[in-house]
Amino acid sequence: MTSATAQQRPGGPDEPSTTAARLLEAAAGAFAAKGFHATTTRDIASRAGLSPAGVYVHFSSKEQLLHALSAQGHGQALAVVRDAAATSGSPTDRLAAVMRAFSAWHAEHHAVASVVQYEFPHLTPAHRDExxxxxxxIDEVVRDLLREGRADGSMTVDDVRDTALALMSMCIDVARWYSPHIARTPAQIGETYAALGPRLVGARQH
Amino acid sequence: MTSATAQQRPGGPDEPSTTAARLLEAAAGAFAAKGFHATTTRDIASRAGLSPAGVYVHFSSKEQLLHALSAQGHGQALAVVRDAAATSGSPTDRLAAVMRAFSAWHAEHHAVASVVQYEFPHLTPAHRDExxxxxxxIDEVVRDLLREGRADGSMTVDDVRDTALALMSMCIDVARWYSPHIARTPAQIGETYAALGPRLVGARQH
Known part of the structure; x- marks a missing residue:
């Protein structure tokens, strides 16, 4: 009962998308613990409570799992950034919203973000391009906000590309130093970066 | 002759410190290619042109090699940051110098910096503490500059700890995105971050 409950997810344990989600979670954990190269399909199957053959029903290789994790993680991050940039307010307000959401996302998803960043070279060339x-x-969303803020005179930006990259770096690096053991919550970290981001473009938030 | 020349370094190929340096370089390359967990002592020996027994003359385990790489990398980065902070000029000038040196260092040493960051959990607890x-x-050097700039009124900093971390993040993240194939040199990257850093503390460089 306990074991069945632990594996149960909305949709039931045998629903294909639920099993795929469990495999992705298992792959992220195994890659984080041992690295992509040292992880076997058997490791991932065992973490997900499946046989190795059960993995191949959903994913044809370790690389497919890494690709699915990367695509899902980057897709989520892009959605979070787009939603934040689409809120109402000045370009500075919207930049603050992007920094808040993107940094908090990297705190919440620090483990999978680290795996995806570090194991990127193990993707196939086509998957790397994707x-x-x-x-x-993601970069374009931030660059557009900087161009808009520069055009209406509310931001001072020397180089849009360099500044956008530095803003993203502050948030992405959260995945490196964040740990659930630290005192600050992802939401508090979001507030810090929402305040810092506008400073880099010469626009203080009020 | 060619093979001997390729392996020859100042001090001669059999000088202990040179062999140790070659082993560290080999370990960094192997860890970057396969990850710490999947790398064997034999992989490292083979990259360094030694027998596995030859590795143990210098390092008793893979963890000792990772520790030596981490200690060396962090030690070099600390020296670079301290030297930059010790230059003459205003707190803002010295912060710009720190950003220039620390970001350029992460471009030049991007491969080993990535390994050291990602494989950090594989160090022993004592080595992690070190x-x-x-x-x-490193953080303290930057925090001291921010406190100095805040005290003399040349910087506007809400939270010294958060701001120092964000400044360091911009530079550390260079190791993630930098590649020798990109058009910009480490020195040019250094100039970009020397200009951006002072903005985050409300002090534009002249």
Whole structure:
């Protein structure tokens, strides 16, 4: 009963998408513990409570699991950044919202973000290109806000590309130093970066 | 002759410190390619042109090699940051110098910096504490500059700890995105961050 309950998810334990989600979680844990190269399909199966053959029903290789994790993580991060940029307010307000959401996301998802960042070279060239495409879309959201703020005179930005990258770096690096053991919550970290981001573009938040 | 020349370093190929340096370089390359967990002592020996027994003359385990890489990397980064902070000029000038040196260092040493950051959990608790001690010393250099700039009115800093961390994040994240294939040199990256850093503390560089 306890074991069945632990594995039960909305939709039931045998619903395909639920099993796939459990496999992704298992893969993220195994990659974080041992690295992509040292992880076997058997490790992932065992963490997910499946046989190795059960993994192949959903994913044809370790690389497919890494790719699914990368695509899902970058897709979520892009959605979070787009939603934040689409709120109402000045370009500075919206930049603050992006910094708040993107940094909090990297605190909440620090483990999978670290895996995806570090194991990126193990993706196939086509999958690397796909992930780079998602990263470019995230960058573009921030670059657009800086261009808008520069155009209406509310921001001072020397180089849009460099400044956008530095803003994203502050948030992405949260995944490196964040630990659930620290005193600050992801939401508090979000507030810190919402205040710091506008400073880098010469626009203080009120 | 060619093979001997390729392996020859100042001090001669059999000089102990040179062999140790070659082993560290080999370990960094192997860890970067396969991850710490999947790397064997034999992999490292083979990259360094030694027998596995030859590794044990210098390092008793893989963890000792990771520790030596971490200690060396963090020690170098601390020295670079301290030297930059000790230059003459205003707190803002010295912060710019720290940002220039620390970001350029992470571009130049991006491969080993990535390994050391990601494989940190594989250090023994005592070695993790040692590395955290070096990181705290790096942080302290930046925090001292912010306190000095705040005291003389040349900087506007809400929270010294958060702002110092965000400044360091911009530079540390360079190791994630930098590649020798990109158009910009480490020195050019250094100039970008020397200009951006002072903005985060409300002090534009002249």
């Amino acid at each position: 992930v780079l495409g998602l990263r470019k879309q | 590395v955290l001690g070096l990181r705290k010393q």
